């Protein structure tokens with residue numbers, strides 16, 4: 614059977630940086646995120662007895678050999694459930710550039726998981742799908758449920774999964790992604806995280822993240838945007854402070870990233886409710902309420918070096934769709 618799924622990327626307000634189990638992709642801390650309406654992946658999967666190997670393609674760009682291997686390994690996990698090695702044709706399409714700090718692996722592995730399970734007629738719960746997606750890429754676990762999501766770190770594969778805290782239409786907040794460099798990032802999250810324990814701030818951040826997670830949940834429940842933005846920004850800075858103080862250090866920011874950070878601080882001093890967060894790349898995510906989105910977009914024209922903007926609302930979780938890619 615041919616099956617197609619659509620999954621959105623997500624932005625973490627409380628992030629993880631470091632795993633307690635590298636193979637199972639168990640994060641050191643629980644995280645909270647929101648699915649992004651305009652950053653998504655569509656993937657079609659069809660298993661066939663005729664194929665001698667997986668046939669994997671990405672429209673408009675190319676997969677490297679190691680990426681194809683990672684996708685095949687993930688398919689192995691899923692086809693293992695039906696007990697036979699049957700290869701698949703996989704076609705994938707992203708609405709945004711791959712590897713530029715907008716978690717393409719999150720939407721990619723969430724869409725792949727859902728489509729591959731459906732193509733094999735495996736009907737799994739949302740929790741099970743989140744666990745499976747996590748085994749492909751940690752953050753992919755968060756792209757399975759709807760809207761605002763918590764990924765519980767857990768202590769084992771079965772206890773590390775994401776669930777929806779609130780649906781997508783719960784709160785009209787926006788994530789304006791300022792793309793400053795759309796090339797592939799040089800240091801993958803997987804290898805970047807490996808040396809997290811070499812930072813002298815490693816333990817301090819883990820302690821801070823626990824309190825911040827609870828505070829962010831409260832701010833979400835109360836729709837307290839100021840508190841929500843402040844915690845989001847602090848967590849991002851703390852995560853990057855750890856990465857920058859690892860040995861060897863990992864710097865994801867560039868000069869334009871810094872210009873946007875300074876602009877945000879200035880705009881906030883002028884009374885605008887805007888906060889930033891940054892993943893493993895130089896692009897900056899500006900978090901604001903729907904009412905301020907247009908003003909911020911106008912203001913961003915003053916910042917040179919921003920190549921493109923991607924305006925996102927909260928989005929639903931991974932879903933099956935009817936239009937196939939082949």
Ligand code: PMV
Nearest residue numbers: 625628629751752802892893
């Ligand atoms: O799970 P990965 O490999 O996509 O890594 C995600 C890393 C960060 O984006 C920096 C943090 C996070 O929680 O999303």
